[in-house]
Amino acid sequence: MNQVGTQIQQLILGFSYLLSEVIITVGAILVLIMQLIVKEKGELFKRLFTIAVLAVAALSIGQQSIDGEFMIGLLWQSSLLRIIKALFIGIAIVVFVFPNEKKLYNQGEYYFLILMVLLGAMLVIQSANFLVFYIAVELVSISSYVLVVFSFRPKGYEAGLKYLLFGAMSSGIMLYGMSLIYGLTGSLNIPDFSIAIISQLSNSPWLVMAIVLFAIGLLFKLAMAPMHIWAPDAYEAGPTPVVGYISVLPKASVFIFAFALVMYTGIPSVSWGWNQGLSVVAITSMFIGNLAALRQTNLKRLMAYSSIAHSGFIIVGLIAGGDFGIQSLVFYLVIYALMNLGMFYFIAVLEQSGINQIEDLSGLGKKNIGFSILGLVILIALIGLPPTAGFTAKLLVFSALWESYTKNPEGYLMWLLGIGVLNSALSLFYYLKIPYQMIIKEGSKKRLSVSRTNVAVLTFFSILILIFFFKPDLLLNILNQTSFAF
Template sequence: MLAELPITDIAQLLTRQLSAIVRDIAWVRPEICVFAFLILLVLADLIFKKQRGWLLSVLAILGLVATLLTLVQQWQLTHDQPHTSLLLNMLQLDRLGIYFKLLICSSALFTVLVSINYTTAASTKTSTFANFHIESLRKIGEYYSVLFGVVLGAMLLTMSTHLLMIYLAIELISISSYILTNFNFNRASAEASIKYVLFGGVSSGIMLYGMSLLYGLTGSLVISQPGFYEAIAAAAPLLVTIASVFTISGFLFKISSVPFHLWAPDIYEGAPTPIAAFFSIVPKAAAFVVLMRFIVVFFAETTIPWQAILAVLALVTIVIGNFVALWQKNAKRMMAYSSIAHSGFVLTGVLSYNNLGMTSVAFYMSVYALMNLAIFLIINMISRKTGAEEIGQYRGLGLQYPWIGILALVVLISLTGLPPTAGFTAKLLVFSSLWQAYQASNNTMLFILLIAGLFNTVISLFYYLKIPYYMFFKKAETSSVQSEFNNFRERKTKQVVYKTKFNLFDKILAFVLIIPLVILFFQSSWLIELISTISFEF
């Protein structure tokens, strides 16, 4: 295109574009902030070789707080403009993106706060796993900077409307995640990391192929422009299907939806616990935003029943996530399957494709972030204290430490989706939007999803309740009159009575995460009020 223009026009074009880029730089301040602190973290890590653990943590916290402040400022500035294109249509600034960026940064902040303890407490050598905890302490600088890499990628992904930008952002998330997975520095962690690389590589390859097909069909890479849908609507349905399915598989991989969910359990189990919580929220939130933006493309092509197909996908995701979770014995692995099921619920909100659905996705993801951070924090607290990650080893903990038991119970009730917790409100909104979608389209598949999705609550109750079941119903000490065989089996899961107390800082964090879960049930309007100012027309 440039070659046909005279040189003066090119010069003019370039200056115009350059000045546009310079003008837009102010709008990517949060991303610049994250990037700057990423560099700072690397430098600080290099300079202060010795006593730097606390310094790096402070730096990471500062960075995220600064980013959050710039985001809040952006939120206030965008109250009257629905969306602005930035950097030559590469990114789009709107409240949807900012909302999710706030969510991402807050989750990252909590992850850092949890990680401080994860690393320092282990250095006392009390834990049997001390050696690799110390290893990770020595690498805390890398840990934080790679974490910032994921945050940066996720933030960019929430704003991307350009296929190339989407790809780059996803790759940034993926590559940083591969490294983070290995930060336990043991065999399981390394294996998880390699699995993640293999699955991730294949899925991003498929996605890139799909994107190139889309580009071939439309001649454009910007999904937010009307020309893009028009070209899609005009193209042959079969080709569009193939291209869209390939592209979407990359997103589905990130949200760990069936059939791209196989990586999740191994990675959650192998990765450090704070990172598992982080993985279950941040990349997923970002991928859901891009999916919400991309789904418009689907619905532009009307000959294929996209809604029904996505409904089947959501249903299968919910069912498989919940049923496989039933058989899990490891708490982190169980939570991995639970988070797969939750992806199905959020996907339900996305496929409803109405305003209420989008609102419910934003609400659900916020509540989900609170729940997952909280439950992984509790798992982490317990495993640091007792070394237990198997649910069977939780016996008697609730009676010994009632507060921890009650907190865990509230989170699990919320994860199940029962009142009086925000998890219920989130499910109510998602399924209301689905009811609305069914009323509008009369698509039987949506009704089946409604019924089956809600009844899955019962299945999920069964495995979530396992944790309070062991915590409260099982005694820590077992009676002496038992058969040899039973004694042998009991010995493996028998609980030692621990004298030390839980870390006060962790307890406060848990309260900070869990109290909103109850408040957001009784006053859900506070959050909905915020979300309702987001415009869902892209």
């Protein structure tokens, strides 16, 4: 009885470290209540209220902090994770700046679901227990399934259903892997898992199987090959702000969790073929993403394949491991968020004028050259060319990989490096289609209306992308002062 008492006390105490999460939850519930009262009106008020909630949540992050486990070992926190939480909130705020038809912003549920994805993502990175991770990641996924159909079009329902069915299956696989882990170690706490695998289970086939099954579930959340098939449909059919959001946040959170898991448990050293397997996943994701993108005509589908390829680059930081690995991975994620949100914002502006095919873009650059140049900056960053932070991100990730090769000279790492770097040339083909149509091709069929706000937001993204090239220290020195360890 007494022990239960202390545990409850610990749980209650733990909420003080989750102040921002509590604020988000309360805010989300309030928006739902508001929806009951004002129905489909008060778009501006709902938007401002949600942004205010997010701002307060962001400010509350540093109030009570702990470095290590809390809530009876279910969650953990570190200075780096708090920074990432703040970044996540920032991403959620950006989503509400997106232009879209009133239909979306009038729905209170829309705000609720966006906040739920955020809440889930914040819990994913803090989870120190497989079950907590599962609940958090499903909170992200289930909210995303619903968000994808918020365009209320038949195509959206189809995509949402595909996403749901495929997601449910991969969750099942992941759960099965977790059950094996429980069977092998008798615990779902990640620290216990690390002790168990280090002490006795090294290279046991059961362990490898458990890890592989679990990893398959993760790959689905990351939209990486071979679990990427849902992404193009979902991206094409979903409302653009939602797609920008789910192309960044779930991915980033699962990457951070995976890195924590790998760092803390030392899986690469005990499970045969872990890094080799990840390298294969990275290379296939890059190739599938980049090759399939070559044939796309729809902008959002193109971006779906592009983010599959980018996942292939980001996971290189995970393969590299170590300080260099995590810093390059977080740096890449931040830049990836800027690039993807910027690009989806660009697409959202185009969609307002009814443009969603690449060929519709022809000759539009001449009508608004500033807008096209801002888009060009983001595309250059996506290709990974200087002078944009997209280049710095790739440079750092591959530097981390080379550094890990120095310590552990295995040939496949060099192949990964070579193939990865040369994949940028492949991606040039399809990213350049957009400026080719806008700037080089002549004769336009469509009209384009761009407001000052649109230009201002895109300028914000572009300038950040340029600044982080010329001064990456601004970001990296912050990361360097924090620690990832718990």
